[in-house]
Amino acid sequence: MxxxxxxxxxxxxFAALACALFSQVxxxxxxxxxxxxxxxxxxxxxxxxxxxxxxxxxxxLQNQAQEITANLRPNPTLFTDxxxxxxxxxxxxxxxxxLQGSTEGDLGVSYxxxxxxxxxxxxxxxxxxxxxxxxxxxxxxxxxxxxVGQLFVNVQIADATLVASRQLLKSFQNTVDISExxxxxxxxxxxxxxxxKLQLLQFVQDVEAAILAKAQALSDLRQxxxxxxxxxxxxxxxxxxxxxxxxxxxxxxxxxLANRPDLRAADQGITAxxxxxxxxxxxxxxxxxxxxxxxxxxxxxxxxxxxxxxxxVFNRNQxxxxxxxxxxxxxxxxxxxxxxxxxTDVRDAYEALESSAxxxxxxxxxxxxxxxxxxxxxxxxxxxxxxxxxxxxDAERTYRSTLLAWRxxxxxYLTALEQLREAVGTRSLP
Numbered sequence: 001m002x003x004x005x006x007x008x009x010x011x012x013x014f015a016a017l018a019c020a021l022f023s024q025v026x027x028x029x030x031x032x033x034x035x036x037x038x039x040x041x042x043x044x045x046x047x048x049x050x051x052x053x054x055x056x057x058x059x060x061l062q063n064q065a066q067e068i069t070a071n072l073r074p075n076p077t078l079f080t081d082x083x084x085x086x087x088x089x090x091x092x093x094x095x096x097x098x099l100q101g102s103t104e105g106d107l108g109v110s111y112x113x114x115x116x117x118x119x120x121x122x123x124x125x126x127x128x129x130x131x132x133x134x135x136x137x138x139x140x141x142x143x144x145x146x147x148v149g150q151l152f153v154n155v156q157i158a159d160a161t162l163v164a165s166r167q168l169l170k171s172f173q174n175t176v177d178i179s180e181x182x183x184x185x186x187x188x189x190x191x192x193x194x195x196x197k198l199q200l201l202q203f204v205q206d207v208e209a210a211i212l213a214k215a216q217a218l219s220d221l222r223q224x225x226x227x228x229x230x231x232x233x234x235x236x237x238x239x240x241x242x243x244x245x246x247x248x249x250x251x252x253x254x255x256x257l258a259n260r261p262d263l264r265a266a267d268q269g270i271t272a273x274x275x276x277x278x279x280x281x282x283x284x285x286x287x288x289x290x291x292x293x294x295x296x297x298x299x300x301x302x303x304x305x306x307x308x309x310x311x312x313v314f315n316r317n318q319x320x321x322x323x324x325x326x327x328x329x330x331x332x333x334x335x336x337x338x339x340x341x342x343x344t345d346v347r348d349a350y351e352a353l354e355s356s357a358x359x360x361x362x363x364x365x366x367x368x369x370x371x372x373x374x375x376x377x378x379x380x381x382x383x384x385x386x387x388x389x390x391x392x393x394d395a396e397r398t399y400r401s402t403l404l405a406w407r408x409x410x411x412x413y414l415t416a417l418e419q420l421r422e423a424v425g426t427r428s429l430p
Contacts, residue, residue: 049226108293116285149418284317
């Protein structure tokens with residue numbers, strides 16, 4: 001009985017699958033192609049869905065909540081007491097008369113009056129801290145954008161290498177087939193055929209390595225984009241070629257000084273340090289506590305008021321004032337270091353881009369065509385007996401390594417371009 005049920009379910013599932021396929025064919029439907037995203041789309045998706053960045057953005061909201069706390073006034077204090085209550089029945093009088101004439105009750109309220117504009121200084125310090133945090137989050141976005149661009153290029157180079165490796169494998173497989181035919185008719189020795197087949201293994205390894213590299217690069221990129229924001233079978237699309245740019249180092253450095261969020265955060269750090277000095281000095285001002293009391297004592301009702309002021313003989317917040325002054329010096333030094341780092345980053349990225357551009361120009365100046373021509377001539381000569389097997393295999397290895405080196409040169413150029421964009425702080429270069 002169970003075997004019949006299993007067969008029935010199998011035929012039912014098969015029939016359902018067949019009906020679905022038939023309906024798609026009848027309606028002219030084809031399976032949806034994988035989602036392909038461009039570099040700009042990848043950057044935008046990462047800025048919207050990257051979980052680490054979303055977590056970092058909550059720090060801005062946390063600082064804004066601290067602004068609310070900093071702007072709060074002190075709470076008033078309400079106090080009351082009732083003293084000399086009897087434990088047993090008083091002798092010679094009634095309980096109401098005793099409570100009226102022999103006990104003491106107090107009801108009062110006190111309030112701390114802050115001096116030195118402490119609340120205003122607290123608020124300003126909190127707002128300045130929020131400004132620094134906002135710039136640091138923008139700097140996280142800058143770093144994330146570069147990581148996305150770098151991994152995007154990794155996917156492109158893996159895909160380009162995979163295409164080239166498959167073409168090389170197909171071409172060399174034809175050579176193997178021809179060599180096997182030559183071996184059968186006696187025009188090629190067994191040892192030469194084995195050498196060619198061993199060379200084929202390198203092309204197979206290149207294809208498998210490229211498949212693995214692309215799969216891993218797509219997986220790593222998906223993590224940055226927000227794992228749930230793209231399907232598992234997505235792909236990338238966009239130009240993968242050398243496109244010359246004419247850039248000025250001085251213009252790039254000037255734009256970086258105006259756009260880099262880490263430099264802006266360092267500048268705002270100086271402002272925040274000055275706010276902390278102001279707050280420390282305000283905290284050194286003594287506060288005044290005022291209170292108003294109502295008292296009922298031995299049948300007498302009375303009001304009283306009091307003022308208490310600490311005498312700043314010892315503690316005038318000297319240590320905190322001195323600390324914040326040193327913190328200001330620290331912020332100023334950090335700003336100078338960041339300023340120099342920005343200029344250094346731009347120069348390093350610019351030199352890397354120029355170097356990779358020179359290599360790409362060298363490849364496009366005719367080196368690729370010469371490499372192709374040399375390989376074709378050697379193959380033609382080998383098949384007609386005018387070149388040795390060793391010469392042919394050497395030409396094949398040179399052709400393979402040159403094609404892969406050309407794609408690596410393009411990837412290096414595009415990666416250097418992304419590094420320059422990160423150094424400048426914007427994706428639009430002057």
